[in-house]
Amino acid sequence: MRLAVISDIHGNLLALETVLADIAERGVDAIVNLGDCVTSPLWPRETFERLAELDLPTVRGNHDRWIVEKAEAELSPAGRFAREALTAAQRATLHALPPTLEVAPDILAVHGTPTDDSCYLLEEMTDGRLAPAPRATLAARLGAAACADGVVLCGHSHRQAIVQGPGGCTILNPGSVGCPIFADNPAAPGLEHRSPHARYAILTLRRGRWGAEMLALDYDWDAAARRATDNGRADWAVALATGMVAADGRQGS
Numbered sequence: 001m002r003l004a005v006i007s008d009i010h011g012n013l014l015a016l017e018t019v020l021a022d023i024a025e026r027g028v029d030a031i032v033n034l035g036d037c038v039t040s041p042l043w044p045r046e047t048f049e050r051l052a053e054l055d056l057p058t059v060r061g062n063h064d065r066w067i068v069e070k071a072e073a074e075l076s077p078a079g080r081f082a083r084e085a086l087t088a089a090q091r092a093t094l095h096a097l098p099p100t101l102e103v104a105p106d107i108l109a110v111h112g113t114p115t116d117d118s119c120y121l122l123e124e125m126t127d128g129r130l131a132p133a134p135r136a137t138l139a140a141r142l143g144a145a146a147c148a149d150g151v152v153l154c155g156h157s158h159r160q161a162i163v164q165g166p167g168g169c170t171i172l173n174p175g176s177v178g179c180p181i182f183a184d185n186p187a188a189p190g191l192e193h194r195s196p197h198a199r200y201a202i203l204t205l206r207r208g209r210w211g212a213e214m215l216a217l218d219y220d221w222d223a224a225a226r227r228a229t230d231n232g233r234a235d236w237a238v239a240l241a242t243g244m245v246a247a248d249g250r251q252g253s
Contacts, residue, residue, distance in 0.1 A: 012178020035061025175199030
């Protein structure tokens, strides 16, 4: 079994198309999307339409939920840009996505944790930086999902990782397809040492054991940065072109 896992596209259509082309070349049995599909100052509506064509099994991310639930003043500028770009029906479709999804027997897909789409599963903020969560914290976040021989797929932190969790379960975060920083705070701490690559993973079952290929793909991130600049987001442009926050620490999205 080979399962391509994508997450946190954040409206970056160029990165998504690059990832889809790579998946087609490598050959997989299925693709699953872990959410946060469109929120960005890039191509939210075009990305929604492309994903609608694919009709992938998709988990709802926190940004997919917030695009409907949050008041205008509570949304980040990237969230407002995406809300305005989508029709009411498109926003409702994102909001109606399931918070968790059983992709296959013993494979659970979530965005953050099984119970909280805005909480990291594998990490926590320590001294202003993302650090691995203590094992006890990880076990509490997983709850009943921490079953032996099972797999939990998660996104949200935009950080690629594969971990053997409590109970022997495998936890996979494929990283972010289109957003090396955080969509609601491009200058968030703890993200300085990233890169602009489009990331995803392929989960493979061989001889009864799970393994993963962690992919980081070159794509035209300069074009994505120009799109962000054209839409008034120089901070996003810096992050997309370099994978790092702006040198002056500019905030907001």
